[in-house]
Amino acid sequence: MKVPFLDLKASFSEIQDDLEDAMLNSVRSGQYIGGDSLEYLPDDFKAFVGSDHCVGVANGLDALVLSLKVLGVGAGDEVIVPSNTFIATWLAVTQCGAIPVPVEPHIDTYNIDASLIEAKITDRTKAIIPVHLYGQAADLDEILILAKEYNLYVVEDAAQAHGASYNGRKIGSHGDLVTWSFYPGKNLGALGDGGAITTNNKDLAARLRVFRNYGSHERYVHSVLGANSRLDSLQAAILSVKLKYLKDWNERRSRIASIYNEEFKDLPITLPSVRTYNDSVWHLYCIRSKNRDEIRNGLSLLGVETLIHYPIPPHLQDAYRFLNFDKNAFPLAESIASELISIPIGPSLSDLQVDHVVKSMKKLVSGDI
């Protein structure tokens, strides 16, 4: 049996008729940038996450960059980021000319450890970017209290957390701005690139709409040095269809996670840990083991595809050599990067495939093979 890490074709087939109708309607409408289909998605998505405003943009990285820019983050400013995240979080900061200031994660949830943030705040700190990694919200209350005390902005990177909640309230409007990616592999993914920013701040939403459209509030009148970062109408139409299924897909992920949690609980591997007040949407199911390569190779021989999110933390990437971080600068991020394995948890996995992952893992880790 084969268990691909993520089967995007299977997800497409599940709702193919709906998707094809929406795509044809969009293409036949003659409106390719802007237009009606683009209007639905932001309305639907803001209703889904419970925010007052939603601004569509070209991708998740742009959502972060535009957010920092409208908040006035620029050259010489410092922005607090997790030491363990997808590199986009850091790239957004450096694209604005600002400096990423990394903070280590909790070793159980892998989210930024809010208790370590205060020590990194300086006169130049402008913002904190918590990332809701792998589908679970970061320590938002602690972060929002610190931000208020030090007069900092909070931009949440929610690229992995569509539908997640924190203390019973959906992610989407806790911080000043919340950024989303609709990259195909995310819990809500387009059939191409896409992104959005949600917020309860009307003024920021208005500035983002101008900024993403060449800094123009009226055709050929440009008030700021904006960008071209609009959400494509075709992708918006596709996302409106997929959004209707998101709740079911997240529930399916959650059921698979419960099965893994139960079946793996006695194995000598570290399982994911979710805070009692969090509702995770299980973007990824990551386990930790010192025998990572052995487990991955064994699973691969049994047809189970795994990935590593992420094998090299940003501070050790060549791209960030100029920041002069040594090896061991962020030991938790480094040890997580050397031990983590993501196993398949996509919503289109069949019961048989889930069962195969469970049996394979048990065989391998208890040494019966």
Ligand SMILES: *Cc1c(COP(=O)(O)O)cnc(C)c1O
């Ligand atoms: C996917 C992702 C992004 C970037 O999204 P793109 O749409 O690929 O630009 C940013 N942050 C995190 C945590 C992500 O997982």
